[in-house]
Amino acid sequence: MFQDVYDVIVVGAGHAGSEAAAAAANLGSKTLLVTMSLQNIAQMSCNPAMGGIAKGQIVREIDALGGYSGIVSDKTGIQFKMLNKSKGPAMWSPRVQSDRMRFAEEWRLMLERTPNLDFYQEMVSGLLIENGKVRGVRTSLGIEIRGRAVVLTNGTFLNGLIHIGEKQFGGGRAGESASFGITEDLVRAGFESGRMKTGTPPRVDGRSLDYSKMNEEKGDARPDKFSYSDETRPLERQKSCWMTYTSNDVHDILREGFDRSPMFNGRIKSLGPRYCPSIEDKINRFADKERHQLFIEPEGWDTVEVYVNGFSTSLPEDVQYKALKSVAGFENVKFFRPGYAIEYDYFPPTQLKHTLETKLVENLYFAGQINGTTGYEEAASQGLMAGINAHLKIHEKDPLVLRRDEAYIGVLIDDLITKGTEEPYRMFTSRAEYRTLLRQDNADFRLTPKSFEIGLASESRMRRMEHKFAEAEKMVQFFRTTSVSVAEMNPILESKDSAPIIQSDKLFKLLSRPQVDLDDLMTVESVATYINEHQPDREILEQAEVQVKYAGYIERERNNADKLTRLEDVKIPDSFDYDKVRSMSIEARQKLKHIRPVTISQASRISGVSPSDISVLLIHMGR
Template sequence: MDFKYDIIVVGAGHAGCEAAVAAANLGSKTLLITMDMNKIAQMSCNPAVGGIAKGQIVREIDALGGQMGIVSDRTAIQFRMLNRSKGPAMWSPRVQSDRAKFIIAWRSIIENTPNLYMWQDTVTHLLFGNGEVAGVKTRMGVEFSAKSVVLTNGTFLNGLIHIGKVQIGGGRMSEPASFGMTEQLRDIGFKTDRMKTGTPVRIDGRSVDFSLMEEQKGDDDFHKFSYLDTVQRKLTQRSCWITYTSEKVHALLREGLHDSPLYNGQIQSIGPRYCPSIETKIVTFSDKTSHQLFLEPEGETTHEYYLNGFSSSLPLQIQLEALQAVPAFRNVHIFRPGYAIEYDFFDPRQLNPTLETKRVKNLFFAGQINGTTGYEEAGGQGIIAGINAHINCHGGDPFTLHRDEAYIGVLIDDLITKGVDEPYRMFTSRAEYRILLRQDNADERLTRRAYDLGLATSERMVLLEEKQKEVQKIIDFVSHFSIKADRINPYLEALNTAPLKHGVKLIDLLTRPHIDLETMAREVNPLRELLSTIKSQREEIIESADIKIKYEGYIKREKLMADKINRLEEIRIKNKFNYNGIQSLSTEARQKLTSINPETIAQASRIPGVSPNDISVLLVLLGR
């Protein structure tokens, strides 16, 4: 066995797996160290991938040559495209996954990736040399050397689980916490803090009365996560179920509030506002008489369900009594109560855009260690950290994504520029260029960059080029094909849309809300014949063309805005100023700019506390 590697990745969660596979596929000899090889990419919270804004991140990971989308498609037991009633900038894919098969699929990928090796152990210390990271030391006393190390420790650093007054050391239920790493990094100057989150009860479906719940089935169409044409959903599809709490449930929950660590102050760590515990909800929204509960299947064949909306740290007996007050759960049997967990994280403003730490060269952080939450946010950071760890080992320009290129770019820029005051979760509202960052075009935005890097395969590039060629062929056709008013007016009147007074180009009709290429093809033979020539990715190509046609004006306008801002991204200022010596800057700006040392003028403009006037001062000093 060799003890020398190019890259060591610590932790095999969603960040670690993406980092390790990306680095290995790029050619780095990579070691993935995990406490338990049977829990690789464990879905420690709900058995689902994607959702609002998160689904866009998964498609971006896939477009870059990552694995999360592929694994999600292979293990999906339900797929839904959320927000279809809104514009395409808001469409967000989401799957329910088979939790056990998700792990198996990921392990298969890792075991069959060239250059990638595994070791089951716990890392307790980093090794350093000449101001750089040099490797790791494990609980077994084994020392591994490496040129770069990526830390993806999740919730395991000094993790502590709370169920009422019961406290259990652990990173997840029945999994031990990791000790030593935080203390070592703090001693060399890293800023660290504590975060908290919670997870709901797990329920035995055999004890649920589904007749008292509302069924929610998945979509049955062409949508999926991966742009690869060969990845399809193959498992039996299952429904989710909806029910509600009541005033009786809330009364029972209130009886236990004094014993809730998430509520009573027992846990002082930073917690999420957007995903509150059930006990927090009944206090914060005391005027509400009910809250929605969403029952999600954990797998294709298991009876285990995850109760979304019932995150809790209340004592077991209180959780059980409150659940039994819900009619559908009156005879409920649970597999495991909900619990809270608190853990260490590091201020992400200590990172460069590559996710390399500013304090120690060749040391990278990715995932919840940076104060984020969610599998998708972790995976997005992981692939960027893995790519840049490889570049640090073998040379090349740093690989980063701008805010107009990817939600991953928004995520990382937010982290390193603004820091976190709660577990960071991606929302569409965080992205100023949502119409550019749609779920349907992540391949167009990112695959060529990943291919040039050597990560995206030629198969992906061929599919992208074919898609772009076919989309352009459709747009060219409808832009030049004329249609007469008397020919199409009966159809338009049947749709209750305004008839034409004279002939127009077909593209002018396709900009109307209730008209798309598929419906128009039923009326226009040449268009139908053109669409029939598309042999692969047919639905995806037609949808992409529809979106480009309908939203062309919005897309162009947003692109112009992004181009203006990107001019500021090209003005590099890192290490160019002694900010403390610039008295014309505000006091807060001097402090923030000194602390973060932004890469560009654009990044400086996004730092909280740096005003437009401060940016003007810097531009004047630069001679601009």
């Protein structure tokens, strides 16, 4: 029925599990993906979209490393937007509205085409742990499946409890049962567990909405895409989203149901995502606001189902319905299903190493919401890294750990391991101190060589990246060395309200001006000639322009990152005895003993560890 011993067993087939299984299998590990429902692989449990602020950068990084999320998003998108284009490129974030059904279908088909990957549908109810090492899993039918490494990606299913008003029932998401047994096994093994909450809005029938009362939200006129590969193309047609608003009348109706809300009457005790609050939380915390935005998002090309983004709620279904009917355009709304909240078990991620392997049980990895994160993109990136590192560990190869100056994925995992989280963790650009280095346009430069080295990114991916890098560098050098005359440049500068030049100047210096962009220079004869001769594609043009316009910022951040990297190279021995460092604060000793950072740099980022504690630590290490 099964292979005698799998290299890697992945439990759960959400975004984390799907990426983990694909990565391990593509690297050559014989992999088994176990899920409670093969019909719901990579299901978009909440909003039908990928990317967004900081999250879009993560999807680009997953793609640069050889993951599938970017390709699937491109193939199943219905609208593309590059967010924050009015700001600097460090803030630009791609986002795609997805066809929910086709997204899950494409993921399943890609996984089924992946060599070395087997599937099995059943609930995993326990772990096989012997002498501090995981040996496999046990299913609800009592079947024991052996594996050299196990990756847990259980999402919201571990002892999941769904709330709709006064009603509550077990479930991992609407229409699917919760998972039982794994938490209890892990707690018996010494793990600390906790509870978190998330929620989702109602889904409604788009035919019952009056879009004439809403604002139309179109995609980009020139849509881009996520994947750096030639496997996908930008969207040729797009579907609009819509925007409307709540009102004081809507808020008053919602308040009437607060006494029946599990959020306010004490039935929900766990913390939900701070940056994606429920509608009842929003009108309670921001009582002075007369209205809140609602984004009306179609769930696909052909379905009439619509997602009401911004109306996440666990209020009783009759209150949800009455309140939504008072929203402009929703007067005749018909529900497909009400919104709900869900509580589930998670495991504080300070119990993990930076590879996402647990400290307590060897070869056991956690990825996704089990680590306290929220969001498809955050989950997928952890799954990818857990799948990679599980493969590398059992094949006795060096792990792949990304630094904070190398990837948003590195920031995410480092934050989880060194700081932990007591509320669902969501990625923002502000969490990355080197965000000018970690742009969405250069993820392939940063990460494809690392993935190619371990055997995940393909030869064609690597060669494509090298070509793009060389051509962008060549173009930047052209701007550095080519001058333009006063007569040719000043009319352009005057049209852009930029100060004229009094003598010929280098194109590099002129393109560095905030008012001037590359399109403005296309009429300059030397630029037009270069473009005509070299035929650079859109990616190369964008890359060259960003490197010119932000050269000073990039260099400054690179220098700062290099200084920090020196501390990353200072390793702390596994056996280091913090109790002997008496001049260190008690809090610092306790935190360092609990988290056991691998390097001085990681130690410096732990909450409660001060610069003076780090100085003392360095002295005791003989530095």
